[in-house]
Amino acid sequence: MADFPSAVEQADTVVVGARCAGSATAATLARAGRRVVVLDSARFPSDTLSTHLLWPAGVAELSRLGALEAVEELGAPRLTRAYAAAAGYAVASEFPQVDGIDYTLCVRRTGLDHALVRTARAAGAEIREKCRVTDLVWDGGRCTGVRYTDPGGRLVEIRAALVVGADGRRSTVAKLAxxxxxxxxxxxxRDCYFAYWRDPSGDRRDIAAQWRAGADLGTAFPCDDGLLLSLVQPPAEAGPRRPGDAEQRYAAALDRIPALRERLRDCEKVGRVRSATDIASYFRRSSGPGWALPGDSGHFKDPVTAQGIRDALHYGRLLAEAAAPVLDDPVRLDRAVTAWERRRVRECREIYHWTNRLARGTAMSPLEIELYRTATGDRALAAITTGIFSRTRRPAELYTPARTARLTAGALWHHRDDPRPVLADIAHELRRAAAEFRTSRTTLRGAPPAAPSSSPGTATA
Structure with a gap:
């Protein structure tokens, strides 16, 4: 590879990564009249590791982006009913409306991402596939572009007012910044294992279902092409991975969740089991002079609450809306991107904590069981829980002081012969709540610590 680029181009924005966050950013900027070049190492249609459930808020983002019609043409059924079962209790509810959308979609990423790429291209963004970013270009402490290798192996440089790293958890842009x-x-x-099943059931293909049994969690989400996505999240297992581990752990978890195994009884597994292990939820510094990180590159939550696609689309769009009017003014651009990052931290920290609670990988506590027990006869409580996943309600609305007192009283009544597990659970929850409060008011106060402007080995102007 040559040391110097064979070409130097100019754009308003370079977006690295063309999937959810990247396409949302690119389409919105292009519609605002900005020249956007999107680089991706893949050639679309292309798959990626993902559990790809979109709650109504995520479907609404597809609609705002202008991609919903293309996504629905892929044939995924509208999931209009939510079902959750645990400890002998089952809770059924409908989904809340977001911009008039009251259903969930589970769409495989090959088709979903291709629809998003086509939407961004139709909006006016230039999509360059099979291109791999190798360096960021810096002018002093400011990012002013990227260098990448094209499909023919040439080194190309693009100068831009803003570089957007929408390139996932192993983000090259985050590393170089x-x-x-x-x-x-x-x-x-928890670890995460999932597989697709050919699903002949006609009467259950409108239900998004979840089961908890012991420390295990499993789901069944009907998706496109007559398939069903079934995911299990058993407690995380330490140690090296061996060939066949994913298949074995997946099958073992299904056997520990009899209701999910029954849901799959007439289904036929299609393809291999896929896995995500050693998972961690995080916030990274996501903005600096001339660069920003929407999507998983800057913030990631465990897949147990299925928030990633919605947040990638939502904050990719908001980043573009904030940046588009000020791309020609570096001072105003930096302020806008910093404000965008702080907004994401403020809006996501509560669901971040909620997700981490569900990702503990432990058996249900007495208070959790009492929540399920109460929700079976309390439609309002079930609606709040579904609304949290859909981002129309906040976790704080579930555990109000009055409701917490009622749940505690109920749990103590059902453990009246031995209240010690309930008392231990209460003490544990109080400690956890205090820790979450401290984290929100310190680390996640909305103003993340500054990151270095560049790292050794990056290109300079």
Whole structure:
């Protein structure tokens, strides 16, 4: 590879990564009249590791982006009912409306991402596939572009007012900007394994279902092409991975969740089991002079609450809306991008804590069981829980002082012969709540610590 680029181009924005966050950013900027070049190492259609459930808020983002029609043409059924079962209790509810959308979609990433790429291209963004970014270009402490290798192996440089790293958890842009190490991180207590099943059931293909049994969690989400996505999240297992581990752990978890195994009884597994292990939720520094990190490159939550696609689309769009009017003014651009990052931290920290609670990988506590027990006869409580996943309600609305007192009283009544597990659970929850409060008011106060502007080995102007 040559040491110097064979071409130097100019754009308003370079977006690295063309999937959810990248396409949302690019389409929005292009519609605002900005020249956007999007670089991706893949050639679309292309798959990626993902559990790809979109709650109504995520579907609404597809609609705002202008991609919903293309996504729905892929044939995924509208999931209009939510079902959750645990400890002998089952809770059924409908989904809340977000911009008139009251259903969930589970769409495989090959089709979903291709639809998003086509949407960004139709909006006016230039999509360059099979291109791999190798360096950021710096002018003093400011990022002013990227260098990448094209499909023919040529080194090309693009100068831009803003470089957007929408390139996932192993983000090249985050690494080159010195922001790869999170300033807040919580390891998951669960591993994740999932597979697709040919689903002949006609009467259950409108239900998004979840089961908890012991420390295990499993789901069944009907998706496109007549398939069903079934995911299990058993407690995380330490140690090296061996060939066949994913298949074995997946099958073992299904056997520990009899209701999920029954849901799959007439289904036929298609393809291999896929896995995500050593998972950690995090916040990274996501903005600096001339650069920003929407999507998983800057913030990631455990897949147990299925928030990633919605947040990638939502904050990619908001980044573009904030940046588009001020791309020609570096001072105003930096202020806008910093404000965008702080907004994401403020808006996501509560669901971050909620996700980490569900990702503990432990058996259900007495208070959790009491929540399920109460929700079976309390439609309002079930609606709040579904609304939290859909981002129309806040976790704080579930555990109000009055409701917490009622749940505690109920748990103590059902453990009246031996209240010690309930008392231990209460003490544990109080400690956890205090720790979350401290984290929100310090590390996640909305103003992340500054990151270095560049790292050794990056290109300079």
């Amino acid at each position: 010195g922001a790869l190490t999170p300033y807040e991180s919580t390891p998951s207590g």
